[in-house]
Amino acid sequence: MNIAFAGNPNVGKTALINAIAGSKLKVGNWPGVTVEKKEAEFKYKGEKIQLVDLPGTYSLSPYTVEERITRDFIINEDPDCVINVIDSTNLERNLYLTLLLMEMEKPIVIALNIFDEFEKSGYKIDLDKFKKYLGIDVIPTVATKNKGLNELMDKAIEVAKSKKHYKEMKYSLLFDRFIENEINKLIEKLKKEKLPNKYPLRWLAIKLIEKDEYIIQILKKETEKDISSLAKEHIMVIEERFNDDTETILTEARYGIINGILKDTLKKPKNYNIPFTEKVDKIVTNKYLGLPIFLALMYIVFKLTFDGSGPFIDWVDGFINGYIGKYVSLALTGAPNWLNSLVINGIIGGVGLVLTFVPLMLFIYFFLALLEESGYMSRAAFVLDKIMHSIGLNGKSFIPMILGFGCNVPAIYATRALENEKDRKLTAVLVPFMSCGARLPIYALFTGVFFVKYQAYVVLLMYILGIAVAIVVGLLLKNTKPFETAKSPLLLELPPYRVPSAKMLFGSMWIRTKAFLRKAGSIILMAMIILWAAINLPYGSTPNNSYLAKAAKVVAPVFTPAGFNKWQAVASVLPGIIAKESVVGALGQTLGVEKKSEKKKTSFIQDTRKQIMGLIKATIDSFRNMFISFTPGIFKIESISNSTFSQKIRTVFTPLSAFSYMVFMLLFIPCIVTLAAIKQEFGWGLMFFEIGLLTIIPYIVSVIVYQGGRLLGFH
Amino acid sequence: MPLSMANKDKFLKITNIVGGRNVKQRLSALGLYPGSVIKMVTNDFGGPLIVEVNNSKIAIGRGMAQKILVNEI
Numbered sequence: 001m002n003i004a005f006a007g008n009p010n011v012g013k014t015a016l017i018n019a020i021a022g023s024k025l026k027v028g029n030w031p032g033v034t035v036e037k038k039e040a041e042f043k044y045k046g047e048k049i050q051l052v053d054l055p056g057t058y059s060l061s062p063y064t065v066e067e068r069i070t071r072d073f074i075i076n077e078d079p080d081c082v083i084n085v086i087d088s089t090n091l092e093r094n095l096y097l098t099l100l101l102m103e104m105e106k107p108i109v110i111a112l113n114i115f116d117e118f119e120k121s122g123y124k125i126d127l128d129k130f131k132k133y134l135g136i137d138v139i140p141t142v143a144t145k146n147k148g149l150n151e152l153m154d155k156a157i158e159v160a161k162s163k164k165h166y167k168e169m170k171y172s173l174l175f176d177r178f179i180e181n182e183i184n185k186l187i188e189k190l191k192k193e194k195l196p197n198k199y200p201l202r203w204l205a206i207k208l209i210e211k212d213e214y215i216i217q218i219l220k221k222e223t224e225k226d227i228s229s230l231a232k233e234h235i236m237v238i239e240e241r242f243n244d245d246t247e248t249i250l251t252e253a254r255y256g257i258i259n260g261i262l263k264d265t266l267k268k269p270k271n272y273n274i275p276f277t278e279k280v281d282k283i284v285t286n287k288y289l290g291l292p293i294f295l296a297l298m299y300i301v302f303k304l305t306f307d308g309s310g311p312f313i314d315w316v317d318g319f320i321n322g323y324i325g326k327y328v329s330l331a332l333t334g335a336p337n338w339l340n341s342l343v344i345n346g347i348i349g350g351v352g353l354v355l356t357f358v359p360l361m362l363f364i365y366f367f368l369a370l371l372e373e374s375g376y377m378s379r380a381a382f383v384l385d386k387i388m389h390s391i392g393l394n395g396k397s398f399i400p401m402i403l404g405f406g407c408n409v410p411a412i413y414a415t416r417a418l419e420n421e422k423d424r425k426l427t428a429v430l431v432p433f434m435s436c437g438a439r440l441p442i443y444a445l446f447t448g449v450f451f452v453k454y455q456a457y458v459v460l461l462m463y464i465l466g467i468a469v470a471i472v473v474g475l476l477l478k479n480t481k482p483f484e485t486a487k488s489p490l491l492l493e494l495p496p497y498r499v500p501s502a503k504m505l506f507g508s509m510w511i512r513t514k515a516f517l518r519k520a521g522s523i524i525l526m527a528m529i530i531l532w533a534a535i536n537l538p539y540g541s542t543p544n545n546s547y548l549a550k551a552a553k554v555v556a557p558v559f560t561p562a563g564f565n566k567w568q569a570v571a572s573v574l575p576g577i578i579a580k581e582s583v584v585g586a587l588g589q590t591l592g593v594e595k596k597s598e599k600k601k602t603s604f605i606q607d608t609r610k611q612i613m614g615l616i617k618a619t620i621d622s623f624r625n626m627f628i629s630f631t632p633g634i635f636k637i638e639s640i641s642n643s644t645f646s647q648k649i650r651t652v653f654t655p656l657s658a659f660s661y662m663v664f665m666l667l668f669i670p671c672i673v674t675l676a677a678i679k680q681e682f683g684w685g686l687m688f689f690e691i692g693l694l695t696i697i698p699y700i701v702s703v704i705v706y707q708g709g710r711l712l713g714f715h
Numbered sequence: 716m717p718l719s720m721a722n723k724d725k726f727l728k729i730t731n732i733v734g735g736r737n738v739k740q741r742l743s744a745l746g747l748y749p750g751s752v753i754k755m756v757t758n759d760f761g762g763p764l765i766v767e768v769n770n771s772k773i774a775i776g777r778g779m780a781q782k783i784l785v786n787e788i
Contacts, residue, residue, distance in 0.1 A: 059744030063737045092769045093746040211736075247736055251743040252750065281772075287759045382774045386762035389776075490763050490776035491741055 001160055002050045002077065006070060006101060007085035008094055009056035010375070010495035012113045014038075016085055016143035017053050018507045020153065027511045029681070030055075030069050036416060038511075044153055052079070058093070060100045062214030065421055074104050075198055080160035083152065085111045088118035088125075088140070091266060095258045098134070099173065105200040107159045108136050111152050115140035122269030130265040134173070144501050175253045178241060182234040183209065189230050196222055209235055210247050277496040281379070285494075290383035297380075298402050301371070305363045306406040306437070307625035311618035312359035320352035323611050327604070341536060342529070350528030353579065354521045357409055357673060361516050364403065364410035365509040368417060371399075373500035373508075377417055378492050385490045393474065395490070397427040401470075404434030405463070408670045412677040413516070419492075425686060426474065426483045428678055432670045432694055433470035435463050438580040442665050445584050449646045450655040458659070462666050469667060469701060473693070516680070523676040531578055531672075548574060549590070562664065562699065563657035563706035573664075579671045591648040656714045660706040667698035716787075719764065719780040721755045727766075727785040728752050734782040745773055747783065 007013045018025065021040035030037045038053040054073060055066035062068055074082065084101055086094035101108055112118075118125075131138050137155050141148035174180050186205040195204070207215045208231035216228045235246050242249045283289055325348050332340045371377045377396065384395030396418050404411035411431045415424045443462055447455040477483045534548045552571035559565045572586040602610075653661065669675065669691060679687040709715075721727055729749050732739050742748065746768045756772060757765040763776050775783075 057744075059740065061737075061740040061744065063740055090769055090771050093744075093771060096744060096746070245736075248739060248743070248749070251740075251748055255743075255746075255748060255751075281756075281765075285757055285765065378774065382763055382765070385774075385776065489779045490774060491745070491779060492774050493745065494765065494772040494774055 001047055001081075001157065002052070002079045003081050003083060003156055003160065004052045004054050004073060004077075004079040005083050005085060006054045006074075006097070007056060007111075008058055008087065008097060010493060011056075011085050011087040011094065012143045013053065013056060013085040014373075014508070015501065015504050016111060016113060016141065016149070017051065018504050019143050019146055020149055021051055022507065023510075025507070025511050027515045035065055035069060035421075044157070047157055049153075049157075052077075057097065059097060060104075062212055066419075068214065071104075074101070074106055078198065079106060081107045081109060081156045083109050083111055083156055085113050085141075088112045088115050089121065089123065091262060092255070092258055095261070096254060098136075099254045099257065102134075102136070102173065103200075103203045103206055105203060107162070109152065109156045109159050110134070110136055110138040111148070112138055112140045113143055115148070116142045116145065124267040126265045130261065133261045133265065144504075173257050175250070175257075179238060179250070179253060182238055186231055186234050190227070193225065193227060193230075194223070195219070195227075205231070206250065209238065210250055211235065211245075277375075280497055281494070284376070284379050285382055290379075291387075294380055294383050294398075297371075297376070298399070301367045302402060302406060304626050305360070305367055305403070305410070308622045309359040309363040310625060311621035313356050315614050315618040316356045316359065317352060318614060319611055320348060320355055323607055324348060325352075326607070338536075342532060345536070346529045346532035347525065349532070350525040351521075353528065353673065354517065354524050358513060358517070360407060360410055361413070361513040362509055364414065365512045366505055368414055369505045369508040370500060372417060373498070373504060375495045375497045378494050381490065381492060382494065393423065393427060397423060400427050400431055401434055404431040404436060406437055408432050408434065408436050408674040409677050412674060412681060413512070415681070422483055425682060426477060428682060428686070429477065429483075429690060429693065430470045430474050432674060432690070433466045433473070433667060435466045435666055436580070436670060438671065439666060441581045441584045442576075443662055445587070445649070446653070446658045446662050449649045450653070450658050458662075462662060465663065465701075466666055469697065473697065516677075523679055524672055527672045527676075528578065531574065535575060544590075559699075561707065562702040563660040564653065564664075566652045568652055569661060573668065576665065577669055577672055579673075580665065583665060587649070588645060591645070591652065654715055656706060656709045659709070660702045663705050664698045664702040667694065667701055669694045716785065717781045718755075718766070718775070718783040718785050719758075719760075719777055721758065721785060721787070723755055723758055725755050726752060726788050727755060728788050729783060730786050731784040732782060733784065734779075738779065738782060742779075742783070746771070747773070752788070753785070 005013055005017055017038065017040075021042060024040040024042045025038055026040060027036060027038050029035065035055050040049075040051045042049055042051070052073070054070045057064070057067045057070050060067050060071050062071070073079070082101060084098050086098065098108075098110065127138060127140075137159060139148050139152045139155055141152055143149075175183070183202065183205045186208065187201045190201050190204060195201075204215070208228060211228075211231075216226070220226055238246055238249060284293055325344050328348060329340060329344055332343060371380070377399075380399065381395035384398050388395045388397055397415075399417060400411040400414040403414050408431050411434065412428050415427045415431075418424045418427060439462075440459070443459045447458045451458045534551075535546060537547050548571050549567060552567040552574075556565045556567045556570045559570055564570070568587065568590040571590050572583050575586040576583040649658075675687055675690065678690055718727070718729075729747060729751050731749055732742060732747075739748075747753065747766075751768060754767040755764070756767050761777075763774050764780055765772055765774050767773075
């Protein structure tokens with residue numbers, strides 16, 4: 001049995017679905033678009049239920065992706081029942097969508113959600129009369145307190161089972177007699193055409209009268225006929241009579257119906273306002289305070305996310321590479337060396353890489369859900385709208401950008417907070433220019449060798465350069481077709497502040513992290529094996545004559561204009577795609593600096609105990625980092641103590657070419673995990689575009705830097 | 716007058732929306748259509764503004780607010 005949930009944004013639909021489906025929820029994207037799709041399969045009282053969460057929408061016009069998805073789903077997938085979740089404290093607007101859904105003639109049950117607040121604030125509704133007017137069953141629910149959920153599901157199943165009758169279902173809500181007359185005349189005409197019977201004729205007639213281009217186009221494709229001409233005469237008659245365009249006339253007519261019902265059934269309290277929301281908004285959306293408050297909140301989110309997840313990331317890294325790796329390697333004793341290396345460095349290394357991101361994902365998704373569900377996110381968009389508008393981005397784009405300074409991967413996923421698809425794409429394209437934490441070791445190495453006195457300034461310059469390049473690229477892309485965003489002016493609801501339930505936050509955090517593991521994991525693993533092959537084959541080669549080194553020797557002259565044409569520098573670029581910090585290690589290897597490896601013999605039990613103790617310590621450290629210490633740990637720069645390394649670096653780089661190399665590394669592909677995140681969220685197309693962009697731009701900029709530097713007399 | 720010129724705390728009635736079907740449709744889905752009564756909550760003359768309609772607050776970009784014509788009531 002197929003049950004779809006539809007409703008306005010911010011009506012507690014997600015909370016309701018979480019409460020019903022819980023851990024069974026899976027999150028993905030609707031095919032071809034980046035709108036999040038949640039679905040679940042489970043058994044309820046012996047009935048197999050397929051639950052689908054339709055995107056939150058205010059209407060079913062053809063103008064936004066979300067609304068088209070909802071429409072197409074209801075028409076094409078023919079759900080057995082649509083549960084329309086509505087905010088009972090805002091019936092007038094919510095019922096607008098209800099009427100549109102009813103026009104589609106599918107079995108509907110209404111969940112009158114947030115009913116506790118409704119009663120508390122003094123509203124009264126005559127439920128029986130209300131149901132009779134609508135001709136639909138209405139169940140009061142409180143998703144956050146698990147109230148009314150069973151009744152809702154029981155009713156939905158009951159309604160769904162009576163499905164065969166739905167075509168005979170007569171909703172008693174009609175437009176005024178004049179409009180209704182024209183609709184009926186058009187229906188008669190449509191009956192004579194052979195149209196796919198998935199379209200209810202009355203709905204089709206209404207859409208044609210509303211001049212709905214989208215449905216006209218679809219019908220043209222499906223039937224190779226243009227039936228829009230049938231409606232022309234009726235559109236003219238109606239527009240002449242009411243002296244307005246049909247879209248507006250029908251919209252007002254629907255609100256007329258709603259107001260009629262509510263007048264007879266709803267008693268509003270004399271003075272309804274939410275004092276808490278009013279008070280908070282006065283401060284948070286204040287002309288002067290808004291921005292500082294936003295920045296302070298962002299700092300807190302940034303700090304808690306990266307400082308809190310850091311110790312767990314280190315622990316996971318040690319657990320997979322040190323502990324699991326060691327014992328898998330032991331188990332492979334006797335196997336050929338290349339196999340051992342492939343398994344340990346390629347496969348386990350890849351799995352380890354994916355898993356080290358899990359703590360970060362959990363933290364970031366938790367805070368994103370908190371910002372979103374509490375209602376603050378839309379205030380942030382309001383506060384930032386003016387600033388971000390000037391560089392062609394939506395106010396909410398600020399959040400992924402800031403997160404990008406910690407790590408690009410969660411930043412890519414954070415673009416989910418943006419409603420507009422093109423805004424999301426442009427933001428995701430620009431995120432990699434934000435200098436993430438993993439690039440610091442590279443800066444630390446080179447500034448430690450060449451710019452000891454000005455270390456901090458040079459590093460700061462890198463951050464600023466990244467932002468500057470992002471702004472320039474943003475301005476250039478904004479006027480190209482795939483990223484054109486200027487046409488989406490701000491229009492959004494500022495929902496009342498609500499305390500999100502812990503269940504909801506943790507649920508959202510877990511299902512999204514699971515999707516990351518499933519979707520991004522496989523791509524990363526594949527890329528890791530390919531990279532392993534490039535770096536290590538032919539097997540038994542030294543860093544001097546691997547395929548990578550040979551290729552680097554051929555490609556190196558290309559980088560002459562950028563100042564770093566030694567093969568060691570070029571060969572170290574590729575491992576940087578695994579993770580930027582591995583550039584330092586790769587340089588060490590290609591330059592022939594020995595790494596000291598310490599191997600102490602420890603027993604399995606000792607090792608296991610060490611891992612458990614490590615996890616406990618990581619938990620303690622995480623709390624301490626988040627709530628006690630106040631200096632973000634990632635900004636620490638490691639000092640370079642290895643003097644032979646420093647000497648060898650000087651044989652390959654000059655100060656200017658080192659600076660140019662740092663610029664290249666700043667702007668080059670951040671890592672495969674970021675690429676995998678872009679693939680997961682936006683598909684192959686944007687990923688390859690990003691690879692191209694992040695290869696060409698760093699080349700151009702580092703050439704400009706090197707040649708410009710030479711002109712200024714640096715070397 | 717356009718909505719963008721209205722003062723804080725005033726009650727307003729929408730008289731007309733000048734704009735494409737897209738704009739009209741998006742606004743009316745949020746309860747903003749000719750005839751609806753709204754209240755100006757925040758208007759700092761620069762950047763977006765906030766209005767209240769049926770208990771819900773809506774943030775509207777300045778450009779769009781210029782296309783909504785209102786009368787003070």
